[in-house]
Amino acid sequence: MTHINALDPGASPLDYYGFELRRHREAAGLTQKQLGEIVNYTGSLVGQIETARKLPTPEFSQRADAALETGGQLSRLVDLVLRSQLPAWFQQVAELQARAVEICSFEALMVQGLLQTRAYACAVxxxxxxxxxxxxxAVRLARQGIFEKEEPPVFWAILSEAALYLEVGGRETMREQLAHLLSFEYNPRINIQVLPFSAGAHAGLQGSFDVYRFASDPAIVYTEGYGSGHPTANPDTVKDCSLRYDHLQAAALSLRDSAELMRRVMEERYGEQRDSDGDPVA
Structure with missing residues (x-):
């Protein structure tokens, strides 16, 4: 078992976080158990985070910052820690998402990662x-923190109607996921459209893709394969995918009609089932 004194704070963001958590805790004169009681976690969990055997969460970091009066240091570090846990090929993409002022995403089969609930992401x-x-x-959900920035990106998401019917994680998970999508209905910065089956052949038949736009840098197109990601700033590719996205938006349902379809599928396909007497089915 790793001994905390052997931790090298320069070895990784996770090691550095554990080192700093321990340093602040000891400076406050608290044991791991005492700190755990204050932040409503177990002392064992505090110890696992200090020894880089467990990932901290944003919630834990916020509570520890308040308890140890760190000035928000752990909350600032946790984003770096969680991003470092992403697959190496995806870390650059997470950085692009964090810097983008506008994200345009088309998903051909499932709900986009930045919009997934915990249960849905876990099932995927x-x-x-x-x-x-x-x-x-937790690492995947942490990427959604970009929407909590002082200036969050404008996010356009087009989902294939298939994403509403592909039963990922079961009926309750899908109901929760669709309710989550509907929670953005009146958020002008997060816009969700559904590309209906009736659209037929469309500009996204070659697969899912994202377009990231920045305040001063060239736009980047991102596509993904099995265990690999492919960001490119090639002007011809960006121009082609931007045109494809325009056509997908034109073929998709309006924001209002998309919300109505999601609401209808949530109730009719994933709503509570009842028997002939009107009683819930177990």
């Missing part, structure tokens, strides 16, 4: 590999 990530699933899910 756990299809073939359930190891460290809780931590991997």
């Amino acid at each position: 990530l756990g299809v073939l590999d359930k190891s460290n699933l809780e931590d991997r899910t």
